[in-house]
Amino acid sequence: xxxxxxxxxxxxLDTTYCLFDLVNKGYxxxxxFVNAGGxxxxxxxxxxxRAMQLGAYQHHTYDIKQDIWNDFVTPLIWSHARMNNEYPLxxxxxxxxxxxxxxxxxxxxxxxxxxxxxxxxxDQFRFDQTVKSSGDYEILAPIRDLQSHVxxxxxxxxxxxxKAGIEVIGQHKVYSINENMLGVTISGGKIDAFQQPDVxxxxxxxxxxxxxxxxxxIKIGFDKGHAVSVDGKQLKGVDxxxxxxxxxxxxxxxxxxxxxxxxxxxxxxxxxxxxAIDGLLTAHQALQDSVNSKFQNQFNHIVSARWGELxxxxxxxxxxxxxxxxxxxxxxxxxxxxxxxxxxxxxxxASAIDSDFIVLDNDSVYAQSATWSPADALGFIKLAGQAxxxxxxxxxxxxxxx
Numbered sequence: 001x002x003x004x005x006x007x008x009x010x011x012x013l014d015t016t017y018c019l020f021d022l023v024n025k026g027y028x029x030x031x032x033f034v035n036a037g038g039x040x041x042x043x044x045x046x047x048x049x050r051a052m053q054l055g056a057y058q059h060h061t062y063d064i065k066q067d068i069w070n071d072f073v074t075p076l077i078w079s080h081a082r083m084n085n086e087y088p089l090x091x092x093x094x095x096x097x098x099x100x101x102x103x104x105x106x107x108x109x110x111x112x113x114x115x116x117x118x119x120x121x122x123d124q125f126r127f128d129q130t131v132k133s134s135g136d137y138e139i140l141a142p143i144r145d146l147q148s149h150v151x152x153x154x155x156x157x158x159x160x161x162x163k164a165g166i167e168v169i170g171q172h173k174v175y176s177i178n179e180n181m182l183g184v185t186i187s188g189g190k191i192d193a194f195q196q197p198d199v200x201x202x203x204x205x206x207x208x209x210x211x212x213x214x215x216x217x218i219k220i221g222f223d224k225g226h227a228v229s230v231d232g233k234q235l236k237g238v239d240x241x242x243x244x245x246x247x248x249x250x251x252x253x254x255x256x257x258x259x260x261x262x263x264x265x266x267x268x269x270x271x272x273x274x275x276a277i278d279g280l281l282t283a284h285q286a287l288q289d290s291v292n293s294k295f296q297n298q299f300n301h302i303v304s305a306r307w308g309e310l311x312x313x314x315x316x317x318x319x320x321x322x323x324x325x326x327x328x329x330x331x332x333x334x335x336x337x338x339x340x341x342x343x344x345x346x347x348x349x350a351s352a353i354d355s356d357f358i359v360l361d362n363d364s365v366y367a368q369s370a371t372w373s374p375a376d377a378l379g380f381i382k383l384a385g386q387a388x389x390x391x392x393x394x395x396x397x398x399x400x401x402x
Contacts, residue, residue: 002028005112005140006105008097008127009033009059011047012177013168014116014143016054017157020166021142022114023055030108031056034100035063036093037181037241054166060104064096065181069237071096072311073182076277077284078225078328080300081308087258088277089308093180094123095316098130105137114140119147122263125314133317154188175201181241183254183274197257197271204245204273205255211345216251218244218341220283225332227280241276248275252346263313278348283339286350291334291357303327 005022009015009031022029031051035044044061051059072092082088098113105113113131117124124144131137143153150156154176158168175188184203191197199207220240221229227240235243248254254275262268289297303324310321337355341348364370 002026003112004028004030004057004108004110005114006101006108006110007031007056007114008101008116009047009051009056010116010178011050012116013154013157013161014118014176016050016166016168017161018114018116018142019051019054019056020161020164022140027112028057029055029114030058030060030104032060032062032101032104034093034097035061035065036068036097037065037238038179038184062100064093064100065238066236067096067099068093068181069241073237073241073277073280074226075307075325075328077227077280078332079304079307079324080281080285081304081311082281083260083308083312084258086256087260087272087312088182088274088281089311090180090182090185090272090274090277091123091126091178092311092316093182094126095130098127098134102131102134102137111137112140113137114142116143117141118153119144120262120264120266121268122313125263126316129314130317177203179203181238181245182277183245183272186271187269191257191269191271194259194269201271202255202273204249204275205252206250208252208345210250211252212250216247216341216343217351218247218279219338220244220280220341221338222284222287223336225284225288225329225335227284229338240280244276244279246275248279248341248343248348249273251343251348253343253348254278279341282348282350283341284335286353287337287339287355288332288335290353291337291355291359292331293359296331300331 005027007015007018007022007029009019010033019029019031033044033047033051048059048061072089072095076089076092101113105111115127117127124141128139131139143157146153146156161168175186175191178185186197186201186203189198191201219231220227221232227237228234230240230243254277255271255273257269257271259267259269288300307321307324307328310316310318310324315321334357336357337353339350340352342351343349361371
């Protein structure tokens, strides 16, 4: 009797090879496409058709967009986390993908789970650590195994599949592309070589020559830190993401080139596009900075760095992450209001903020008027700076009479 294995299947080069390889090794392969967004119904159908043609015993499709919004996007917005202050952790759908695949493993009474990660990147850690945190499963990773005896892995995969009469999508011959509701990441080709990426690498974000002439102004509403509306219309989180990806992407918002430090010691360079995430982070930070206290806003940077580090590096299920999110949720109690985003193309600013909780003193306006006297200000400067003044006097020798 064939062993059942659940394969996380995206339809790209690596998971296509995985499915082909596992079938040839005699496994009963149950391919799973977990819809994390960024894909049409036609493409989803094509993936199912492709999986069955490759020899899958059965293909399964699950929708996790709401799970991504609840479990990742919401705390991401609260924290404003960006790895190295650049990359907003677009890879985090992996955790929900594994969760769905393991649920199927349990339903089918199998401990075998397979993925298409290589031995070079962070995704292998995200997949494997999530599996290990979830139970006693066995992990199969055909692409990672290839690297023990093949030097040019992608070329080898393409050659093997081509000899078997399996078509490789043209774009994937040059680039490795990952799309979900959060954005799209592109690697390979000139990107890996630290050269100017080709025009064909523009996927969600339009080039300058295609930007609309009319400036963009769009309002995003928040209720206790949760994004709830666009231009006054109440929307579900997933719909907000879809709307902002289109509107902001049309104006060239959200395209970046990022070089990151992979957990195992390599440099990884990618192009990524995330119009909606850029918009939500810009709007939320403008509102939060206006309504929260100085100490809350200062501490947010510390919390953000740790939360981002845990999520990026694979520790999504560590209890420490839950502790941090409890604080983040508490800090959102008054982050309610509307933020207007403005763009003439290529960049984005939070141009206006409307909230009942903006920390304002009607009698004191910065650089214009104040409720304290010049003498109060001088006293404050003297006392607040006393320690620094004193240490400098001592080190200049003014108090070193002996």
